[in-house]
């Protein structure tokens with residue numbers, strides 16, 4: 001082949017590659033997330049398919065591990081390498097941390113056009129905005145103070161749902177007598193923290209939760225009320241099975257679904273697993289507020305922060321953000337995921353009884369001042385303080401710290417992390 005012909009072919013190939021590159025960059029979103037369980041993946045598919053219909057391809061970057069701590073490590077590596085994904089699932093104070101580094105895209109134009117200010121609750125906007133600018137599209141509102149009970153086991157135990165810790169213990173005792181693992185729990189820090197925050201709220205009520213968790217007040221973290229919390233944690237541990245350590249949350253949910261365990265304390269992403277297994281609320285399982293926490297909601301909201309990745313990818317990013325806030329998507333996604341809409345203008349009609357309860361509880365808590373951020377999911381404290389507290393909670397639950405030592409360590413760990 002003549003040199004000139006080879007050069008022409010090479011130039012042609014380069015042009016095709018460039019064009020393909022441009023199209024790809026324009027119409028693709030690379031999304032880092034930790035939605036890898038059955039229910040989570042099913043919910044995410046709703047978004048993938050929506051975007052595909054609009055010509056936006058989805059490059060998946062899943063990093064398994066509930067609550068996203070492994071995902072956050074992966075994200076740091078990508079950003080450090082100068083190659084951030086276009087959109088990232090983020091929670092609470094992590095949004096602020098990334099925005100502070102100046103790596104967030106600005107969604108103001110879209111948010112204004114679509115009127116997000118009017119429909120996203122203020123509690124979420126605190127995190128979806130940085131310096132007054134929209135940096136993230138909130139997907140949903142989860143809450144953590146739930147208890148998921150196997151209906152058949154509950155019926156066998158008399159059918160009455162517990163409304164305080166004492167009644168919870170009585171129900172767990174009955175499950176034990178049935179030969180079940182009474183309380184399905186996975187021993188990892190975020191799950192220990194999810195249980196602990198529910199116990200804090202149940203033991204001391206919303207004002208105590210605010211003092212101890214939202215304000216990290218040293219006296220509240222080490223006083224009499226907190227002693228009761230740690231004592232209850234030690235008691236609850238006696239209802240776990242022997243293999244609880246390190247278990248992922250969805251495997252614990254599966255134990256309750258299969259009737260091997262009686263109940264699980266977990267956020268409402270748990271419901272996604274029940275639905276995925278074709279189980280119905282009220283028939284196969286019962287969802288109640290963690291005993292003693294009725295009237296309060298500990299919230300956690302998934303948000304997609306858009307990274308500032310430059311001109312070409314922006315169009316696809318905005319399509320994704322817009323798709324996330326679309327009211328029809330909010331229904332389609334959240335009815336599968338177990339969460340409730342991040343918008344306040346969505347009817348509960350399409351939601352099952354647990355979803356309806358979730359929406360009602362949220363509205364009530366929001367107007368009563370009892371809607372509070374979850375510690376374990378990053379909405380109560382910045383990462384360093386959260387990790388420090390979870391560390392003490394986990395060590396205590398695993399018997400490495402006595403209650404007395406935990407009460408001393410907790411305020412110390414917070415002070416050191418500040």
Ligand code: BGC
Nearest residue numbers: 040065066067269300302377
């Ligand atoms: C997220 C949920 C997720 C859960 C378990 C939480 O932090 O907000 O969307 O389902 O972790 O992975």
